[in-house]
Structures are given as C-alpha cells and as structure tokens.
Amino acid sequence: MTKPVIRWAGSKRKLLPKLAQLSPKNYNRYIEPFCGSACLFLELEPAKAILSDSNSALINSYQKLKSDPSKVLSFVLRWPRTKDFYYTLRATIPSESKDDVFGAARFLYLNRLCFNGVYRENKSGYFNVPYAESRSGQFPTEKEFLEFSKELQKAEIVCSDFGESLDRSEKDDFVYLDPPYSYSEQRHRGEYGYNVFTCDDEERLIKKVSEASERGVKILISYNKAQRLRKKLVKWHLSYAPVRRSVAGFSKHRKVVREFQLRNYV
Numbered sequence: 001m002t003k004p005v006i007r008w009a010g011s012k013r014k015l016l017p018k019l020a021q022l023s024p025k026n027y028n029r030y031i032e033p034f035c036g037s038a039c040l041f042l043e044l045e046p047a048k049a050i051l052s053d054s055n056s057a058l059i060n061s062y063q064k065l066k067s068d069p070s071k072v073l074s075f076v077l078r079w080p081r082t083k084d085f086y087y088t089l090r091a092t093i094p095s096e097s098k099d100d101v102f103g104a105a106r107f108l109y110l111n112r113l114c115f116n117g118v119y120r121e122n123k124s125g126y127f128n129v130p131y132a133e134s135r136s137g138q139f140p141t142e143k144e145f146l147e148f149s150k151e152l153q154k155a156e157i158v159c160s161d162f163g164e165s166l167d168r169s170e171k172d173d174f175v176y177l178d179p180p181y182s183y184s185e186q187r188h189r190g191e192y193g194y195n196v197f198t199c200d201d202e203e204r205l206i207k208k209v210s211e212a213s214e215r216g217v218k219i220l221i222s223y224n225k226a227q228r229l230r231k232k233l234v235k236w237h238l239s240y241a242p243v244r245r246s247v248a249g250f251s252k253h254r255k256v257v258r259e260f261q262l263r264n265y266v
C-alpha cells in the first residue's frame with residue numbers, strides 16, 4: 001500500500017483493517033470529505049475519487065503534489081531537517097496564491113517535523129505548532145512522495161466544507177466521513193484548532209448524510225459520539241473499535257477511547 005506522506009492528528013491508520021473490512025465491495029466513486037492523510041483512500045485504491053478537506057494548506061499541498069511533484073520536491077527534499085531551519089521556515093508568510101508550490105513544500109516539511117502532526121494556527125492565521133523534539137518518524141523518501149503523487153492522479157482534490165462534497169455524491173458512490181471528534185466543553189482546543197467541529201456542524205452532517213442516503217449513496221461514518229447520530233440515523237448499522245487517542249495531540253493525555261462506525265449498508 002502507498003503510505004500517506006503527512007502525519008495527521010486523528011489519522012485512522014491503526015483502524016485501516018477494520019475500516020477496509022467495513023467498506024462496501026462495489027461502488028462507483030470514493031468520496032472522502034474530511035480526508036486528512038487520506039489513508040483509507042490509499043488502502044482501498046479506488047479507480048475514481050474526490051478528496052476534500054476544509055484545511056486549505058493541506059489541500060494546496062495535495063493539489064501541487066498531484067500537478068507538479070518534482071517542483072514541490074525540489075524544495076522539500078533539499079531543506080535541512082533541523083530545528084533552526086524549521087523555525088526559520090515557519091516564520092515565513094505563506095502566499096495567498098492558489099498556485100503556491102513553495103507553500104505546498106512548506107506545509108509538507110513543517111507537518112513532518114512538527115509536534116504530533118497537529119495543525120494549529122495563531123490569531124493571524126499562521127501555523128504555530130512547535131518542532132517535535134522526538135517521535136516525528138522517518139521523513140518520506142522521494143520514491144514515497146512520487147508514489148503518493150501517482151495515487152492522487154485518480155482523485156479530484158478540493159478545498160471545501162464537508163457539505164459541498166456530500167452534496168456532490170450520487171447513487172452508488174461510497175462516502176467515508178471522519179469528522180473531528182466533538183467535545184462537550186464550550187471551547188475545546190482540539191487537534192485542528194478551537195471548536196473546529198461544533199454541534200451545529202453535527203446537525204448539518206446528520207441532515208446531509210440523510211439526504212445522500214435517500215439518493216442511494218453508501219455511507220460509512222467514524223465518530224466518537226454514536227448516541228447522538230443514532231437517534232437520527234435509525235436503522236444504520238453500528239460497530240465499534242477501541243483506539244488509543246491523544247487529546248489535543250498531547251501524548252501524556254493519551255487514553256483508550258471507543259470509536260464508532262455507523263453505516264447505511266450491509
């Protein structure tokens with residue numbers, strides 16, 4: 001299997017065998033509206049896919065790795081992997097340009113060397129996660145980046161809210177949804193910033209998946225709060241798996257939680 005090139009807090013890598021087993025055998029397009037590291041897409045190797053996420057820096061890096069991998073790698077693989085260089089690069093201001101190859105390389109480099117693959121921004125909207133003093137793992141090789149780029153050729157890659165991608169799903173498509181965990185505290189500092197996924201988002205998700213399900217779309221959802229979804233998605237099939245999870249990316253707060261999977265097909 002082609003490996004993800006990013007480290008992503010909340011990645012489903014450890015649950016891949018279970019998720020692959022729960023995925024339908026036949027479908028038309030694979031759609032992943034909270035794609036993050038896109039590891040289930042890499043595991044299933046669908047012929048056609050839509051990968052989307054609301055994180056524009058992440059999506060820009062995938063779009064550039066798809067369209068111009070050698071240019072992106074000419075930066076990423078050349079930069080020294082040191083703490084000093086990490087902070088020098090982090091201090092640069094990313095461009096607003098839609099065709100930002102340097103920004104794509106900057107994102108990939110900082111992601112690989114940052115603390116626990118967390119993505120967090122300061123009030124001005126700039127990435128501010130510290131350097132990982134340990135446990136950042138092996139930096140991907142050129143071959144691994146190029147394999148990943150090859151897989152991306154099968155996907156349309158879009159920066160959008162999950163609702164837009166769900167609205168595009170049609171009969172016999174397979175949609176895998178892995179939203180950020182919802183927390184009960186008012187202001188929770190999650191892995192992707194403050195209150196990224198709110199109760200309102202959860203309500204929207206329920207409405208959008210219900211509509212897509214009516215259209216004949218096959219849907220699999222991973223989530224931490226099954227009860228709220230189940231009340232509305234009656235008749236959907238429920239399963240669960242224990243996962244070791246770090247809270248807000250901090251390994252000292254790591255604990256085992258139950259993660260649920262809900263699906264509307266057998």
Ligand SMILES: C[S@@+](CC[C@H](N)C(=O)[O-])C[C@H]1O[C@@H](n2cnc3c(N)ncnc32)[C@H](O)[C@@H]1O
Nearest residue numbers: 010011012034036037053054055161162178180
């Ligand atoms: C739990 S992670 C997905 C992890 C992914 N399944 C993996 O294995 O790497 C949730 C993702 O949702 C994205 N996200 C948060 N709010 C979103 C929204 N409203 N629409 C689309 N994506 C969103 C975050 O940027 C993050 O990448």
